[in-house]
Amino acid sequence: MAKLTFHGAAQQVTGSMHLLEANGKLIALDCGLFQGRRAETRELNRRHPCDPGSIHAVVVSHAHIDHTGRLPLLVKDGFSGVIHTTPATRDLCAIMLADSAHIQEEDARYLNKKRRHGDDPLIEPLYTSTDAVQAVRQIQASPYQRWFKVASGVHARYFEAGHMLGSAGIEVEITEANGKKRVLVFTGDVGRKGTPILRNPAPLPECDYLICESTYGARNTDPIVDLKPRLAEVVRRTVARNGRIIIPAFSVGRTQTIVFYLRQLFTSGELAALPVYIDSPLAVNATEIFRLHPECYDRDAREFNSQTGSILSGPNLRFVQSVEESKRIIRRRSPCIVIAASGMCEAGRILHHLRNSVQHERNTILIVGFQAAHTLGRRIVERDEYVKVYGERHKLKAEVVVMNGFSAHADARELKAHTDPLAGRCKKAFLVHGEIDQSSVLADTMRASGHREVYIPAMNESFGLD
Numbered sequence: 001m002a003k004l005t006f007h008g009a010a011q012q013v014t015g016s017m018h019l020l021e022a023n024g025k026l027i028a029l030d031c032g033l034f035q036g037r038r039a040e041t042r043e044l045n046r047r048h049p050c051d052p053g054s055i056h057a058v059v060v061s062h063a064h065i066d067h068t069g070r071l072p073l074l075v076k077d078g079f080s081g082v083i084h085t086t087p088a089t090r091d092l093c094a095i096m097l098a099d100s101a102h103i104q105e106e107d108a109r110y111l112n113k114k115r116r117h118g119d120d121p122l123i124e125p126l127y128t129s130t131d132a133v134q135a136v137r138q139i140q141a142s143p144y145q146r147w148f149k150v151a152s153g154v155h156a157r158y159f160e161a162g163h164m165l166g167s168a169g170i171e172v173e174i175t176e177a178n179g180k181k182r183v184l185v186f187t188g189d190v191g192r193k194g195t196p197i198l199r200n201p202a203p204l205p206e207c208d209y210l211i212c213e214s215t216y217g218a219r220n221t222d223p224i225v226d227l228k229p230r231l232a233e234v235v236r237r238t239v240a241r242n243g244r245i246i247i248p249a250f251s252v253g254r255t256q257t258i259v260f261y262l263r264q265l266f267t268s269g270e271l272a273a274l275p276v277y278i279d280s281p282l283a284v285n286a287t288e289i290f291r292l293h294p295e296c297y298d299r300d301a302r303e304f305n306s307q308t309g310s311i312l313s314g315p316n317l318r319f320v321q322s323v324e325e326s327k328r329i330i331r332r333r334s335p336c337i338v339i340a341a342s343g344m345c346e347a348g349r350i351l352h353h354l355r356n357s358v359q360h361e362r363n364t365i366l367i368v369g370f371q372a373a374h375t376l377g378r379r380i381v382e383r384d385e386y387v388k389v390y391g392e393r394h395k396l397k398a399e400v401v402v403m404n405g406f407s408a409h410a411d412a413r414e415l416k417a418h419t420d421p422l423a424g425r426c427k428k429a430f431l432v433h434g435e436i437d438q439s440s441v442l443a444d445t446m447r448a449s450g451h452r453e454v455y456i457p458a459m460n461e462s463f464g465l466d
Contacts, residue, residue: 002174002182002465004209006457007049008032009433013215013372014041014066016433019049020184022174025056025151029170029186029211033069033100035346036374045070045126049460053078057150060085061188062167063092063252069100072131075138083139084148086158088166088293090141092252095285097132099251103347105129144168153177162191162201163408164253165289165296171205174465182465183207189215189433190410190418194224196260197290197301197311201410204418208427209465212419214434214456215370215409217442222405228261232271234366234401239274239335243362246398248350248377250343251283253408254369256290258339259312264304266314277329279320279340279349287312287319330356343369345376354380355389363398368406373435416445423450428463431456 002022008015008030015034020027034041052074060083061067071083071093085093104125112122142148147157153175158168172184185207193200204210222230238245249255255278265271278284290312294302297311305311320326326349329338341348354376357363371377379387383400386393410418419429429451431439436456443454455463 002176003462004184004211004430004465005049005460005462006430006432007460008034009066010457010459010461011434011436011439013370013433013435015044015070016061016067017049017070018186018211018432020172023151023153023176025154026050026054027150027154028055028058030061030067031058031070031074032067033065035066035344036372042126045073048074048077051078053080055079055081057081058083059150059156059170059172060089060093061170061186062161062164063089063096064164064189064250065096065100067188068093068097071135072097072101072127075135076127076131081138083135084150084156085139085141086166086168087141087143088289088296089168090136090139091289091292092166092286093139094136095282095289096252097135098129099282101125101127101129101132107347159205160199160202161188162193162195162198163189164191165198165293167191169202169204171207182209184209184211184465186211187213187418189213189408190415191408192224192410192414195408196257197297199296199298201418204422206425207422210419210422210426210429212415212429212431213409214415214431214439214442216407216411217415217431217434217438217445218412218440219404219438220413221407221411222403224405227403227405228265230403231258231261232265234364235271235274235337238362238364238399241362242335243360243364244332244335244357245337245364245366246350246353246357247337247339247366247368248343248345248354249339249341249368251280251341252286254343254406255280255283255339256287256312257406257408258368259287259317260301262337263308263311263314263317266316267308273316275336276317277320277336277338278317279326279329279338279353281321282341283339284319284321326352329353343377344371345380351389355392355394358387358389358394358396358398361397361399365398365400367400367402370404370407370409412442412445415442416449419446419451420449424452426451428453428455430463
């Protein structure tokens, strides 16, 4: 009998990893990094649910680090199998895993400088750039809607998830020796209809078992149609008081969405041109990959690209690579927009922009996505009186604007609409990638819609797929 065990994103939103045991083989769906409290997540990230060498293959839903960030560690510790992705996810993994490895190495170097003068043992990076390169070498890419073999009697295919470039849901067909078949569907992270640049999520395939994300299972976010005018108003209001707009954003996906909206606003004349700094080498490289994969664009993005020559570049859009140029932005006194990694304010160049901006009332911190518990981003969203950046307390005086409609995650209404067609047809549904208050509400919603069995698995909990 096939078995499914949840080893990450179980009653939380990071560390996505679900182990499928079928026909004597172990197959991982995702292999993501845990994020949050540093000491706690460091320990979670270092532990494997099993011997990495015993895993036959990994099937990845999309390139976000909370879904791929432990792949280099898995490889480092003995995994030698195939990593399956879509073509765009493969290309994004090449830059995102390298960036993650660099962060691991830099964090270890920074912490060890302090530890050398104490009794604490030195820290090794979770993995290195060499490990990241090897992980990418093990990737095999498959296009959407084409079946590929994962293991003996186990085949899979990708369908559009609409969450980020290259994102996909995964349909897995398991055929046992006696000929019995079961179909498992993993949604990955579900996007929203009408998300800029990307195509809409495809309908969920018919299945016996469903693994569904639940990030916004109890929350309805702002309509996408309202986001561009609201963004314009935030920019105008901040510019009027001679401030700067600081936008913590994931380098891949969210940054390109914001840039696309700003490009449209500047082109139409709805916003007067002002400098926009994309302060992230990763975002610069990711934007190039966006240009390589127009097959992932929706019709509007293709048309705008045809009219203007580029959906993601313009005379006042400045992609920042060097640290020196990043520091010059901080010294700037006139209004500007700064988009910098990371989205949850836990690492990267966003930290020095926040350190120099949060204490001034003229500035705006624009939060454009979900902020996990115990992150600096969540503390800013909750408007703590003081926030800690680089270990120093700063009074939070800047205006904080939260626009969750930019989220690439389907909200409660959209998740209901996405899963309703499977009600009464799917044997069991498992809700992952959500804090318990979000998952619980979605579970009740799905049961009310006619789903027979809906579970919210705990970490390391297993279920037979009979």
